[in-house]
Amino acid sequence: MPQPAIRFTGVRKAFGSSVAVADVSLDVAAGQFVALVGASGSGKSTLLRTVNRLVEPDAGRVLLAGEDVADVSLPQLRRRIGYVFQHIGLFPHMDVAGNIGLALRLAGRDADGRVGELLDLIGLPRDFASRMPAGLSGGQAQRVGVARALAAGPSIMLMDEPFGALDPVTRDGLGRAYRALHDRLGMTTMMVTHDMAEALLMADRIVVMDRGAIVADLPPAALLAGEGGEVAQALVAVPRDQAERLRALEAGG
Numbered sequence: 330m331p332q333p334a335i336r337f338t339g340v341r342k343a344f345g346s347s348v349a350v351a352d353v354s355l356d357v358a359a360g361q362f363v364a365l366v367g368a369s370g371s372g373k374s375t376l377l378r379t380v381n382r383l384v385e386p387d388a389g390r391v392l393l394a395g396e397d398v399a400d401v402s403l404p405q406l407r408r409r410i411g412y413v414f415q416h417i418g419l420f421p422h423m424d425v426a427g428n429i430g431l432a433l434r435l436a437g438r439d440a441d442g443r444v445g446e447l448l449d450l451i452g453l454p455r456d457f458a459s460r461m462p463a464g465l466s467g468g469q470a471q472r473v474g475v476a477r478a479l480a481a482g483p484s485i486m487l488m489d490e491p492f493g494a495l496d497p498v499t500r501d502g503l504g505r506a507y508r509a510l511h512d513r514l515g516m517t518t519m520m521v522t523h524d525m526a527e528a529l530l531m532a533d534r535i536v537v538m539d540r541g542a543i544v545a546d547l548p549p550a551a552l553l554a555g556e557g558g559e560v561a562q563a564l565v566a567v568p569r570d571q572a573e574r575l576r577a578l579e580a581g582g
């Protein structure tokens with residue numbers, strides 16, 4: 330058996346007396362796309378951030394292909410792991426090329442030429458290189474954020490509500506574009522989302538968290554078939570009810 334790309338073993342994190350992540354063990358195989366879902370405060374972001382050491386666990390370990398992240402230097406972790414979050418925060422005084430070029434240089438890579446390739450990859454015209462962040466739409470800025478996260482050529486991508494602030498059409502388009510990119514580049518992706526429909530449509534596997542623990546871990550079809558238990562079913566019920574109400578409306582009911 331090859332080593333999992335990401336392995337969590339007995340990961341626990343508390344903030345004061347509040348336990349955010351309680352003894353989580355989880356293997357993510359290379360190439361998988363895993364969605365982390367669950368109610369607000371269930372520990373999704375905290376768990377995700379133990380991978381790139383934005384959060385240090387109180388107990389347990391996170392291994393990347395068998396190597397404990399605690400033993401990997403932060404610059405090296407940054408090269409191996411991309412990170413995209415809701416308000417990506419481009420540097421406002423730098424143009425798009427400057428923002429992406431900075432990430433390339435931080436990763437020890439040559440910025441010349443690569444900026445254009447990264448823009449191609451994420452589907453922005455090359456003349457966007459000279460645009461300032463203030464002149465970008467929300468969707469375009471998130472695309473640049475994805476390009477910046479890909480600059481170092483990571484094999485793992487962590488996404489925390491990456492498309493959460495976007496309108497539904499842009500969100501859907503960017504979600505599909507990222508999923509295609511994940512497949513093409515052979516990435517391993519973990520994505521936190523509040524949107525169960527997005528999780529069901531994008532991921533190979535859905536991990537449901539409740540009060541710091543994993544309560545379901547299933548492929549989308551199995552979750553839809555009702556195998557996930559109570560908490561998972563309550564989350565799946567939302568997009569399912571919406572779809573049914575829309576169908577009823579369409580049928581004139």
Ligand SMILES: Nc1ncnc2c1ncn2[C@@H]1O[C@H](COP(=O)(O)OP(=O)(O)OP(=O)(O)O)[C@@H](O)[C@H]1O
Pocket residue numbers: 344347348349367368369370371372373374375376521523
């Ligand atoms: N830096 C911190 N200091 C104190 N408490 C924190 C900190 N980060 C997270 N928490 C707490 O840990 C718990 C889990 O938070 P976390 O952000 O991981 O949940 P989440 O499932 O990602 O929530 P959301 O969907 O709202 O982003 C919450 O009770 C939160 O208030």
